[in-house]
Amino acid sequence: MKHGKAFLAAAALGGMLVFVAACGSGGSGSAASSAGKVNKTPLTLMFGSSGPAETKAVDTAAAAFTKQSGIKVKVIAASNLTQQLAQGFAAGHPPDVFYLDPGSFQNYAKDNALYPYAQSLPNAKDFYPALRTAFTYQGKFICDPKDASTLALYINTADWKQAGLTSADIPTNWDQLATVAKKLTTGGRVGLVLDNSHSELDEFLYQNGGTVVGSNGKVDLDSSQNVAALTFLKKMLSEGILKFPPSLSSGWSGQAFGENKAAMDIVGNWLVGAMQSDYPSVHYQVATIPAGPTGTAATLSFTNCWGVARSSANVAGAVDFVKFLTTPQQQMAFSKAFGVIPSLATLQSQWQSTFPNLAVHTKELAYAHPDIALPNDTQALTSFDSALTQLVTGNPATILQNAQANLAPLASQDG
Numbered sequence: 001m002k003h004g005k006a007f008l009a010a011a012a013l014g015g016m017l018v019f020v021a022a023c024g025s026g027g028s029g030s031a032a033s034s035a036g037k038v039n040k041t042p043l044t045l046m047f048g049s050s051g052p053a054e055t056k057a058v059d060t061a062a063a064a065f066t067k068q069s070g071i072k073v074k075v076i077a078a079s080n081l082t083q084q085l086a087q088g089f090a091a092g093h094p095p096d097v098f099y100l101d102p103g104s105f106q107n108y109a110k111d112n113a114l115y116p117y118a119q120s121l122p123n124a125k126d127f128y129p130a131l132r133t134a135f136t137y138q139g140k141f142i143c144d145p146k147d148a149s150t151l152a153l154y155i156n157t158a159d160w161k162q163a164g165l166t167s168a169d170i171p172t173n174w175d176q177l178a179t180v181a182k183k184l185t186t187g188g189r190v191g192l193v194l195d196n197s198h199s200e201l202d203e204f205l206y207q208n209g210g211t212v213v214g215s216n217g218k219v220d221l222d223s224s225q226n227v228a229a230l231t232f233l234k235k236m237l238s239e240g241i242l243k244f245p246p247s248l249s250s251g252w253s254g255q256a257f258g259e260n261k262a263a264m265d266i267v268g269n270w271l272v273g274a275m276q277s278d279y280p281s282v283h284y285q286v287a288t289i290p291a292g293p294t295g296t297a298a299t300l301s302f303t304n305c306w307g308v309a310r311s312s313a314n315v316a317g318a319v320d321f322v323k324f325l326t327t328p329q330q331q332m333a334f335s336k337a338f339g340v341i342p343s344l345a346t347l348q349s350q351w352q353s354t355f356p357n358l359a360v361h362t363k364e365l366a367y368a369h370p371d372i373a374l375p376n377d378t379q380a381l382t383s384f385d386s387a388l389t390q391l392v393t394g395n396p397a398t399i400l401q402n403a404q405a406n407l408a409p410l411a412s413q414d415g
Contacts, residue, residue: 057337102373109137193262196244207292230396301368380406
């Protein structure tokens with residue numbers, strides 16, 4: 001995750017872990033020394049922590065791996081993971097193992113800087129399809145997804161009851177969403193809040209039968225289905241039953257929801273940590289995102305992977321470390337420690353029984369689409385988000401045409 005909500009996810013759920021292993025002089029990538037002995041080159045674990053719970057979990061995982069493998073792991077918290085990773089590669093001394101969001105993954109995969117280990121591991125098919133897709137480049141599954149998040153509908157239960165709504169009114173389609181948003185809108189509160197970025201709005205395009213990046217890897221943003229989806233959102237904005245955070249003097253949708261400036265929020269499971277720490281008195285429930293007009297269910301998924309540098313001095317040790325971090329036991333340990341959803345589909349039932357109030361998020365992974373990620377897409381996506389911010393007065397077709405023109409050439413480079 002590389003956009004604004006990524007930082008919020010880190011703050012709410014324990015953040016984005018980046019395990020970075022130092023590679024000394026750069027190394028040859030050999031799994032063993034010339035004498036045939038197992039390579040015990042120490043690893044450095046660099047991560048961005050959101051707080052004590054995550055830091056403790058990382059320390060515990062590193063110590064457990066060292067005890068099991070004999071490979072020492074030094075734990076270091078990075079102040080700017082993206083920058084420090086780029087500096088390492090630029091200097092010719094990249095980390096061995098590191099955290100990658102889908103956008104950064106595209107760039108490093110394009111540069112052939114990643115060791116493609118994931119496809120050969122025994123658990124390669126155990127990850128959710130949308131997560132595998134996020135870390136597949138030119139048809140090859142490169143690195144293991146670390147964990148997952150999806151968007152769902154969060155409802156303030158007190159507001160819901162006050163508006164005379166019951167469980168039977170939980171919206172299952174767009175028309176019902178607009179209806180309840182109107183009933184929940186009062187003088188001091190809007191019915192629905194959405195973050196004004198493509199990462200919080202693109203699910204509506206998929207729900208209407210459109211696509212963002214098709215199965216052929218090509219951008220398909222300016223379709224009639226997508227124009228209709230943005231037109232629906234523009235109508236809600238014009239009616240005042242949907243607002244973006246800036247209109248509510250909020251930094252993000254979770255703040256507006258937590259401060260009761262909005263009765264509903266379509267947001268990821270990273271909201272849970274923020275609600276617990278900042279708005280513990282607010283009661284809410286989590287529901288599935290309403291389907292589109294033709295009944296198409298869709299949400300967006302967000303994830304990170306464990307990247308391994310092709311030039312690592314200890315490729316085998318780095319891959320073994322990733323194997324350890326993605327075992328069912330370790331993934332559940334992280335979930336219990338700081339709330340992330342395991343990336344292994346085989347853990348769905350166990351996670352749902354442990355966190356029943358958030359079960360919706362894993363159920364939605366069956367029809368989730370990865371957030372858009374193309375090589376060197378930062379500028380194009382920033383422009384797209386800027387246009388979406390002005391959707392209430394903008395032209396949906398023009399917004400999508402401009403985004404198509406900016407992003408399509410980047411997809412063509414990924415050939």
